[in-house]
Amino acid sequence: xxxxxxxxxxxxxxxHHAPHDRIVMSSRVRLARNLRGAPxxxxxxxxxxxxxxxxxxPAVESLPQLHGAFSETMDNLAVMDKxxxxxxxxxxxxxAAKGAGSGLVLNKEESLCVMxxxxxxxxxxxxxxxxxxxxxxxxxxxxxxxxxxxxDYAFNTELGYLTACPxxxxxxxxxxxxxxxxxxxxxxxxxxxxxxxxKLGLAVRGLYGEGTEALGNVFQVSNQMTLGEVETDIVExxxxxxxxIIENEENARALLIEQKPKIVYNHxxxxxxxxxxxxxxxxxxxxxxxxxxxLGVDLGSFPANERPLIDELFITTQPAHLQKQFxxxxxxxxxxLLRADxxxxxxxxxxxxxxxxxxxxxxxxxxx
Numbered sequence: 001x002x003x004x005x006x007x008x009x010x011x012x013x014x015x016h017h018a019p020h021d022r023i024v025m026s027s028r029v030r031l032a033r034n035l036r037g038a039p040x041x042x043x044x045x046x047x048x049x050x051x052x053x054x055x056x057x058p059a060v061e062s063l064p065q066l067h068g069a070f071s072e073t074m075d076n077l078a079v080m081d082k083x084x085x086x087x088x089x090x091x092x093x094x095x096a097a098k099g100a101g102s103g104l105v106l107n108k109e110e111s112l113c114v115m116x117x118x119x120x121x122x123x124x125x126x127x128x129x130x131x132x133x134x135x136x137x138x139x140x141x142x143x144x145x146x147x148x149x150x151x152d153y154a155f156n157t158e159l160g161y162l163t164a165c166p167x168x169x170x171x172x173x174x175x176x177x178x179x180x181x182x183x184x185x186x187x188x189x190x191x192x193x194x195x196x197x198x199k200l201g202l203a204v205r206g207l208y209g210e211g212t213e214a215l216g217n218v219f220q221v222s223n224q225m226t227l228g229e230v231e232t233d234i235v236e237x238x239x240x241x242x243x244x245i246i247e248n249e250e251n252a253r254a255l256l257i258e259q260k261p262k263i264v265y266n267h268x269x270x271x272x273x274x275x276x277x278x279x280x281x282x283x284x285x286x287x288x289x290x291x292x293x294x295l296g297v298d299l300g301s302f303p304a305n306e307r308p309l310i311d312e313l314f315i316t317t318q319p320a321h322l323q324k325q326f327x328x329x330x331x332x333x334x335x336x337l338l339r340a341d342x343x344x345x346x347x348x349x350x351x352x353x354x355x356x357x358x359x360x361x362x363x364x365x366x367x368x
Contacts, residue, residue, distance in 0.1 A: 003070060011312050021129060021131075023180055024242065026130070027128045028174075028178075034162055040119075044101075046101055053102065056151065095115045112125070160227065170226045177220070178218055205220045213284075261357050271289040276344060279344075296353050309346065317342065322339055
């Protein structure tokens with residue numbers, strides 16, 4: 001089966017409503033598991049990786065939750081196909097680099113994904129839109145329980161589930177959410193928030209995880225420790241922190257509109273102006289400007305029904321998704337030209353942003 005025939009269209013993936021989805025773009029719970037007695041993928045020989053794959057893949061495919069799923073080995077997927085899966089946040093960048101002996105199983109709803117022989121033999125994850133950590137945890141816990149009946153996991157009564165990286169030892173759980181935080185960035189409070197979150201033992205990363213930049217003002221917040229804590233406690237603790245971050249983001253936006261409305265609407269207006277009129281634009285600049293348009297929707301500058309379009313453009317303007325539309329291989333400059341053409345066309349019928357200024361006309365408080 002062709003991965004493109006299986007995946008939902010970007011437009012379809014963005015037409016949903018979920019709790020706190022103004023700020024929380026998605027929730028994810030991932031579990032790391034390994035087979036008892038088998039060498040970990042990182043230092044296993046090809047023959048051992050293939051053997052593990054041949055044991056794990058049919059077990060995963062047989063689960064009722066994965067009925068009718070897309071299943072393929074990584075060496076049978078084209079580089080561009082793998083990058084599209086990365087851009088959709090369905091697989092990790094590390095798994096995209098894998099070849100023979102690694103595989104992928106993805107359900108129809110794109111809410112459950114199992115990476116086979118990434119860093120661990122199994123990296124299974126549940127994804128949900130908005131703030132739905134508990135629902136994601138329940139879904140992946142059910143998959144894990146069913147799979148444990150079919151596979152012999154590496155487990156130690158004192159240490160818990162054994163993993164390739166010590167930071168995943170114990171529960172093997174990684175709970176995360178992807179947050180859109182332009183208010184905190186514009187208010188120059190984001191570093192303070194990141195430091196506070198780090199002190200709580202949580203990690204803040206960029207759009208594509210560890211070592212990546214927070215493009216489009218999108219940040220990933222996740223737990224770091226997995227040993228010595230119960231899974232439900234980890235989920236609940238992160239959920240509480242996320243609710244606090246959401247409140248801080250909402251407060252930052254409200255304060256900006258109260259104190260510096262013209263500056264905020266200037267950012268939104270300029271973003272729309274560039275996106276709707278540019279003839280060459282990079283992926284990075286596009287993401288950052290779309291973030292400001294998304295903020296504009298939240299502030300009432302654009303109609304609420306424009307949000308799905310903006311979220312769709314977050315996906316379709318990324319390099320692999322853009323390349324997919326053309327048969328010939330595109331260079332970076334060619335992509336920048338075609339990206340601008342797409343944006344001008346898609347934003348042609350979007351009304352100019354409206355600035356909803358407070359009674360004082362948006363003048364700065366002279367006392368500040």
